[in-house]
Amino acid sequence: MGCREEYPKRQLVRIVRSPTGSVAVDETGKAAGRGAYLCRRAECWTVALRRSTLAGALRTSLSPEDVAALREFTASLTPAEALTTDPS
Numbered sequence: 590m591g592c593r594e595e596y597p598k599r600q601l602v603r604i605v606r607s608p609t610g611s612v613a614v615d616e617t618g619k620a621a622g623r624g625a626y627l628c629r630r631a632e633c634w635t636v637a638l639r640r641s642t643l644a645g646a647l648r649t650s651l652s653p654e655d656v657a658a659l660r661e662f663t664a665s666l667t668p669a670e671a672l673t674t675d676p677s
Contacts, residue, residue: 591642601626606647612655615664623647634663657660659664 603615607622607666614632627633637643638659644651651659 591627591636592630594628596628598626601628604643604647610649612647612649612651613658629666631663631666634659634666638663652664655663 595596598618603618603620603624604612605615605620605624606612606624607620613620618624625643627637627643638651639657641651643659
């Protein structure tokens with residue numbers, strides 16, 4: 590949704606909209622609900638939040654609290670965290 594690059598699933602971060610409607614980062618990748626995946630680059634998270642592509646993928650509108658929590662997670666990511674296409 591951000592950079593539109595393809596990476597192995599294990600290198601991506603899952604964001605989930607739970608059946609109750611809350612949106613959160615799913616560290617396990619197994620939480621119930623509709624999920625969307627983003628790479629671990631802060632730039633991609635910023636783009637996905639700014640363009641509302643994340644809300645569209647989750648088929649919901651993000652509350653200000655959801656956006657704040659996702660931006661907080663974004664701040665924990667390095668700006669140019671290395672990603673490889675090697676699945677090992």
